[in-house]
Amino acid sequence: MFGRWRRGAPSRRYPAWVAKAWTAFGAGSLTLLAASGQVRAIVDLPPPFAAARTVVVTWFGAIDPIGPMGLAALGGVLLGGLVAAALERRGRKVGLGDVERVLPRSRAELRWAAALAVTAGITEELFFRLLLPLLIAAVTGCAVAGFAVACVLFGLAHRYQGPAGVVATMAVGALLTIVYLSTGSLWAAMALHAAIDLNAVVLRPIVSGRVSS
DSSP states (O other), X not given: OGGGGXXXXXXXXXXXXXXXXXXXXXXHHHHHHHHTTOGGGGTSXXXXXXXXXXXXXXXXXXXXXXXXXXXXXXXXXXXXXXXXXXXXXXXXXXXXXXXGXXXXXXXXXXXXXXXXXXXXXXXXXXXXXXXXXXXXXXXXXXXXXXXXXXXXXXXXXXXXXXXXXXXXXXXXXXXXXXXXHHHTOHHHHHHHHHHHHHIIIIIHHHHHTOSBO
């Protein structure tokens, strides 16, 4: 989808991508979850993920999404974004992958960039952290395999960022998986995902000065 974004104004591309994300990842995931009787999995960790959560909690502990560690994670994303933006303002490139084509160029586009970030946080987590691992676990009996495959495909779905971006996105996918399983809350993973994207396409462009009036 992003490959076709090389033509046309960003302001025309954002609505199309937001609509496609809600249609494909959002509505598609909800439809399949409903068809399989797993809608409740959006709120409660599904039983097939219990063993995988035990492994994660053993290694990383159980995290309260609205407790100190959860709030510290969101604060870390914010602080990291501010530091990265300050470095970019001085002409230093920060981060892995090419995200240039999805960045807003004017303040008029910031609202759509924010909508894109929140949309990705919600719909991609529905698909890559819930539906896809659940389907693979149902077939293979192994949720860990489901999460591993989902992380790889999550990275490949961001191939427009180049090889470095794919690897970095796979790592982010692994982090979001840990957050999901350690908190037992898909909403926590959605919130962190949205925060990461808002940092990249809203906060950093504003603070770095790349967005014109």
